[in-house]
Amino acid sequence: MNDNNRDNGETGDHGNADVTEETIFTWGAPPLKFGAGASDEIGSDLAQYGARRVLVLTDPGVSALGIPQRIVDSLERYGITATVFDGVRVEPTDASFAAAVEYADAQGPWDGFVAVGGGSAIDTAKAVNLLTTCPGELTDYVNKPIGRARVPEQQLKPLVAVPTTAGTGAESTAMCVLDILSMKVKTGISHWRLRPTLAVVDPLLTMSLPPEVTAAAGMDIVCHALESYTAKWYADSARRKPEERVTYCGSNPVSDLWCEKAMGLIAQSFRRAVHHGAEDPRARTDMMMAATFAGMGFGNAGVHIPHANGYPIAGMVKDYRPAGYPQDEPMVPHGQAVSLTAPEAFRFSFPAAPERHLRAAELLAPDKEKLSDPAEQLPRVLVDLMRDIGIPNGIGAVGYGESDVPELVPGTMKQQRLLSTCPRPVGEEEIERILRNSIQNW
Template identity: 80%
Template sequence: MPELTEETIFTWGAPPLKFGAGAIDEIGFELTAYGVGRVLIVTDPGVHALGAPQRLADTLRRYEIASEIFDGVHVEPTDDSMAKAVEYARAQGPWDGFVAVGGGSAIDTAKAINLLTSHPGELMDYINKPIGNAKVPPGPLKPLIAVPTTAGTGSESTAMCVLDVLSMKVKTGISHWRLRPTLAVVDPLLTMTLPPEVTAAAGMDITCHALESYTARWYTTFDRKKPEERVTYCGSNPVSDLWCEKSMTLLAQSFRAAVQRGTTDVEARANMMLAATFAGMGFGNSGVHIPHANGYPIAGMVKDYRPAGYPQDEPMVPHGQAVSLTAPEAFRFSFDSAPERHLRAAALLDPGADEHSDPREQLPSVLTRLMRDIGIPNGIGGVGYTEADVPDLVPGTMKQQRLLATCPKTPTEDDITAILTRSVENW
């Protein structure tokens, strides 16, 4: 064979999916296939109070599966909150499996618990470089069933676990295919009580997942890797493209309706749950880039911003808001790398949009119109930052080289500075 210097291989994976109203009530049956006798249900206080975790525990009992509910998940988890969750699980274990019920925070915390109760070590051993040591999980993990209660992160489909490292004021993660849940159980009825602000923020996470994955570097443009060197994010590819396109089509149909009529519009909620899962099937393999890289320091260095619809006990920028705030400017920057993809994405997200006189502005204008309609803050200024804060945000973005490497037009530090500066206000 000739010596190959460019990548010729892409990988794609996703867990089996059970989707539909009432699907949560069939988890006991699904777990019988794995021979489990005792599982930990991982959730947060808000979801626990709504009753779904206890309902799940009751159904497990009918299948002679013992369970315990841990409701200590922190919304937007940190290294501290995850370490405490792992400590609890280790002390109360052993466990035969896990069920995560909640948003991405609960599912990602359950992934960390699963990893660190299945194998020795601490969070920093496995966190991505250059922040952590990027140790590879040495063997299989226990069964993990992911039950999302928000339509946003797509964490039920992905092999990533995201958290804030408090000492560095930066968001990062653990990425390896072994973290991917064993089964995704998606029940749209679990999202009917979401406040409109949470629906909007989580939906922008879906939007950015689909857009960033669709506009990521094509997989053959990476340097050829040995099998053991290949990372989870392999670049856009024919399979991830299909899921991202379908996700954007569903967003166009139902995003605004889910925000405006979410308590009554079951079809809109179902479409948003599918969109989140489909986008996860896309970006969980191809990757995300600049908006997510920028979103990590925006969330990690929050000052006094307390978003409506979320717990008010401490400042936070919800992940979906954080990644969306620089997206219009990021896609202006990346347009030259793949104009046809940016234009196709704009047409999928808003089929009725008038064509902009400047093609570079088509996707940013579609995004800003959507963000205004659903009440997303106006740029990073809307969550408390000013132009004077940009030099402090840039280093946090530049640490996300795993994400920036996926951008088809690799940004420099000056590029990131310009994108953040122009995103103080988006309209």
């Protein structure tokens, strides 16, 4: 892996048609409107796109808070008719995507969409936008090897993403994630056309989040920033043809900037947001900004082992019901799922990019004493943080034991889109060892 100062000009002779190493990286993000009260201006924003009939997608919990109705009122002030669909499932599935698409098809057509909620609502809206605009079925667009990874053939409708949790960064990214129920695995759809038209980030919408949700969502930010910062450097990949360029291109100079800034914000505000979030708007603002910045980083650079492991951990859940979340069925929140193997994953990836791992540890915990074993610096920072904010102690704390590890490994190995971004080659043996060593983290 290359260090932070690698010069793009070092990657090869740009004039040589036979060059085999990659010399190009891509970066993209939607326009951003950020700040207290930003969500009250969405009517004006969507009116600029000529929208006259809009579907607002949210989940029952957010709907009960009245936030979607406030946005409907804003839309109607600008002559836009809006309908609310509040059937989004927290941790969406192929079935919940299908239900949302069915509703949108039956009640449409629509000139645009507004997603209000966490990553589940935003991801559902991305899928609805795709499947009501382009031909085909859900599995046509799901990433390989689970789906066919079909490319959307046309521009989608305007989509405004309004996050109500500081975590997923989905308002910045060009992918959506879902559980495939029949396979008990998470996967996703990834293409630049899915990226929202506008991200509207209003920190006031997060003030009432329970501490447990704040902690889990915040660990998603941490993993986004760390995984993309330590991802394989973009120029260390083989040369791609233009039509082969993927959303996750590897760590690069632009994504690095956003990840570093996100980690700095996390260091100063994450613990405060968990323990005192109801009365600390500054901490809430910092965490919303960190989520957006990390989304701008990982949405282009990519994530790797912790997220790849997180998909089967969430998809194969048995009886675990986390505090602060709906209790009607078992679930491992996404932010918890990706964090549970992170300490061990970064022990594994350390040799490929020691400077990156040490710099990340310094950004997340500037005052942390230096350990004699540098490979332990980042894992120790993570464990200290996770213990402080109440994250479960490894995959054992959410219901998995030694005997479950062989069943989890295949789910991880299906996430080749993510694993290919790891700075070290990783196979079944390495994933099994990481999972076993993550049954308890402390």
